[in-house]
Amino acid sequence: MTFGIVLLPNFTLTAFSGFVDLLRLASDEGDFSKPVRCAWTVVGESLTPVRASCGIQIQPWQTFDDAGSFDYVVVIGGLLHSGPGASDATLRFVRHAAATASTLVGICTGVFALSRAGVMDGYRVCVSWFHYWDYVARFPGVDETLLVADRLFVIDRRRISCSGGRASIDVAAAILQRHIDAATVQKALRILLVEDAQRASAPQPHPPGTKPVTHPRVKRAVHLMEQHIGRPLNLEELAERVDMSVRHLQRLFKTQTGESPLAYARRMRIRTAAWLLTDSDRTVAEIAAICGFADASHLGREFRKEFGLSPNAYRADRVRADAGSGQEPRPGFARSLT
Numbered sequence: 001m002t003f004g005i006v007l008l009p010n011f012t013l014t015a016f017s018g019f020v021d022l023l024r025l026a027s028d029e030g031d032f033s034k035p036v037r038c039a040w041t042v043v044g045e046s047l048t049p050v051r052a053s054c055g056i057q058i059q060p061w062q063t064f065d066d067a068g069s070f071d072y073v074v075v076i077g078g079l080l081h082s083g084p085g086a087s088d089a090t091l092r093f094v095r096h097a098a099a100t101a102s103t104l105v106g107i108c109t110g111v112f113a114l115s116r117a118g119v120m121d122g123y124r125v126c127v128s129w130f131h132y133w134d135y136v137a138r139f140p141g142v143d144e145t146l147l148v149a150d151r152l153f154v155i156d157r158r159r160i161s162c163s164g165g166r167a168s169i170d171v172a173a174a175i176l177q178r179h180i181d182a183a184t185v186q187k188a189l190r191i192l193l194v195e196d197a198q199r200a201s202a203p204q205p206h207p208p209g210t211k212p213v214t215h216p217r218v219k220r221a222v223h224l225m226e227q228h229i230g231r232p233l234n235l236e237e238l239a240e241r242v243d244m245s246v247r248h249l250q251r252l253f254k255t256q257t258g259e260s261p262l263a264y265a266r267r268m269r270i271r272t273a274a275w276l277l278t279d280s281d282r283t284v285a286e287i288a289a290i291c292g293f294a295d296a297s298h299l300g301r302e303f304r305k306e307f308g309l310s311p312n313a314y315r316a317d318r319v320r321a322d323a324g325s326g327q328e329p330r331p332g333f334a335r336s337l338t
Helices: 013-027 088-098 110-116 129-138 167-176 182-191 216-227 235-241 246-257 261-279 284-290 296-307 311-324 333-337
Strands: 002-007 039-044 072-076 103-107 153-156 159-162
Touching (some): 002 088, 013 039, 013 072, 013 103, 013 182, 088 110, 110 159, 153 167, 216 261, 235 261
Parallel strands (some): 002 039
Antiparallel strands (some): 153 159
C-alpha cells in the first residue's frame, strides 16, 4: 500500500501524527519502522515547509509533479479561518488522483479541500460537529442528507472522510484492516496505548449535557450552539441561521428535547463549565468567559441553580471524591482552590 499525504496550511499535528504513526507501527515488526507493508510520502506543491496550527513545520518529501500514483491520497487540514487554504495546485493534484484508482481521504478539514476540488459530489461527507455549519456555509448546495457530523469517520466507496483529532488513528486502522491482518493492526494500536480502534459508527464526542436530537434543522441549531458557546446566539439569530421562524424553532425544540432553545443552550453551557471545572485547572473567571457568561459571579448564580453548589464547591467536592477513590488529584486543582 502506498499513501501520499498532503498537508494543508495550518494543518492539525495530532491528525497527521496519529495517522502516520499507526501506518509506521503496522508496517514493520519490532522497533524498526521500515515501510515494509505500506509506504507513506508527504507531497506538496513545492518543498517549502508547511506550518501546522501549533507552529511546527513539516517539509514535503516530493512535489506533486515528481510524485507517482498512490493507493491512498490523504489530505489533512486544520484551521479554517487562518491563512490560505488549499492552493490551486493542490486541488489539481486531488482531481488527478480522483481520476485514477486512488482512494481519497479527507482528515479534519481536509474534506473541505476535497469538496472544493469537486470530488465529493454524491458521496457522504464526515465533518466535525464543530465545523458542520462552516461546511454548510461554504458549500450551500450540499445535500445535507449526505453530511455526517455525528460519527468519527465515513467510508463511502473510494472516498473516506474523518472528523479529525484522535479519530485519525481510527480511520488509519480501518484502512489498514482492509489489507493486512487484524492482529498486526491491534498490536500497533496497543503500542500507541490505544485499547481498540473505534468503529466509524461511533459517535463524535459532543459537549457534555446535551440531549440527542434527530430533526435536521434542530441538529443544525445544536451545532450552532456548540460552535458559539463563548458567544451565545440569541433566539432570533439562531432561527435566522437555520432558516426558520422563531416560533417554529421553539416548537421543534420542545418536541425534540422537552426544553426551549434558550434553556437547552443554557444547560449546555453550564454542563460544559462543570466539565471544565473537573477536567482542567482554569480559574472560574476563565471558565465563565469560555462558556459565555458575563463574569464569575454570573456563572456562580447559574451554577447554583443547576447544581445547588458554587463552582468552587463543586470542584472541591470532585477533588475530594477523587482522593477518596484513590485517584490522584487532577493537576492544578489545589492551586485553583487556594
